[in-house]
Amino acid sequence: MSSPALEIALAHHRAWTRKDLDLAMSYIADDVVCDAPAGRLNGIQAYREFMTPLVERFLIRAEMIASFGDDSTALLMYNTETVPAKSAPAAECVTVRDGKIVYNRFVFDRTPFDEFRRQQAQAAS
Amino acid sequence: MSSPALEIALAHHRAWTRKDLDLAMSYIADDVVCDAPAGRLNGIQAYREFMTPLVERFLIRAEMIASFGDDSTALLMYNTETVPAKSAPAAECVTVRDGKIVYNRFVFDRTPFDEFRRQQAQAAS
Numbered sequence A, B: 001m002s003s004p005a006l007e008i009a010l011a012h013h014r015a016w017t018r019k020d021l022d023l024a025m026s027y028i029a030d031d032v033v034c035d036a037p038a039g040r041l042n043g044i045q046a047y048r049e050f051m052t053p054l055v056e057r058f059l060i061r062a063e064m065i066a067s068f069g070d071d072s073t074a075l076l077m078y079n080t081e082t083v084p085a086k087s088a089p090a091a092e093c094v095t096v097r098d099g100k101i102v103y104n105r106f107v108f109d110r111t112p113f114d115e116f117r118r119q120q121a122q123a124a125s
Helices: A004-017 A021-025 A044-058 A111-124 B004-017 B021-025 B044-058 B111-124
Strands: A028-036 A039-042 A059-069 A073-082 A090-097 A100-108 B028-036 B039-042 B059-069 B073-082 B090-097 B100-108
Touching: A004 A021, A004 A044, A004 A059, A004 A073, A004 A090, A004 A100, A021 A044, A028 A044, A039 A044, A044 A059, A044 A073, A059 B059, A059 B073, A073 B059, A073 B073, A073 B090, A090 B073, A090 B090, A100 B100, A111 B111, B004 B021, B004 B044, B004 B059, B004 B073, B004 B090, B004 B100, B021 B044, B028 B044, B039 B044, B044 B059, B044 B073
Parallel strands: A028 A100, B028 B100
Antiparallel strands: A028 A039, A059 A073, A073 A090, A090 A100, B028 B039, B059 B073, B073 B090, B090 B100
C-alpha cells in the first residue's frame, strides 16, 4: 500500500466498523472538520457524537466497495447493513495530516435514517 | 493518467456536468446496472431518465473533490450546486469494460431533492 492517507483512513474505518469507537477516534484530529449531509461538524467531540448512533445503534456490518489514496487524501466507498436500511452505502473523502484525519467530506443518503427516526418517534408518542 | 477506467469516468462526468447528456450517455453501456439511493436501475434508458432531471433542471455547477482509479474501477467524489441544494455532493464507483461504464454505485443524499419535489407539488396543488 503506497498511500499513507489511505492507511490511516482504513485503520479508522476498520475500528469503527468493529464498533471500537475509542480506537476509531484515535485517528481523528482534535480540530477535525467534517462536512456531513446535515451540515458541518467542528471538532472531535461533534464527530464522535455524529458517529455514536451509527456505531452503537444502527450498524450491523460493513463491506468496503473501493478505496484509493495518495499522500494526503483518501477516498473510500463502502456499504453498510444497518437497522434502518439493509443497504446504506457511504463515501468518505478524508484529508490526513501527521497521521490524523483533519477533514472528512462524508456522503450518504439520510432518507432511510430520517424515516427510521420518524417511525421511532411515532411509536414512542 | 494511468487508469483507463478513470479516463472514461471523467469523460462521462465532464460531459454531463456540461449538460451534454448525449455525449455523457455515449460512455454508458447499453446493459448498465446502477445502484442508486432509490434502488437499482437496469439499462441505459433507465440510467438516462435518472440523469435527465439532474442535468436539465437541477444542476448549476459541479466541482470535482477527488478521483482515483485502476484498470477497471474508478471512484469519484464531487460537489454540485443545484437548484434544490447549494451543496449536493455525490460519489460514484464505476466499473468500466471495453470503454463503457457497465456498473455504477451512486451515492448521494436524497433529502434536499425530495424536499424540493414536495415543495413543488404543494405549490402546484
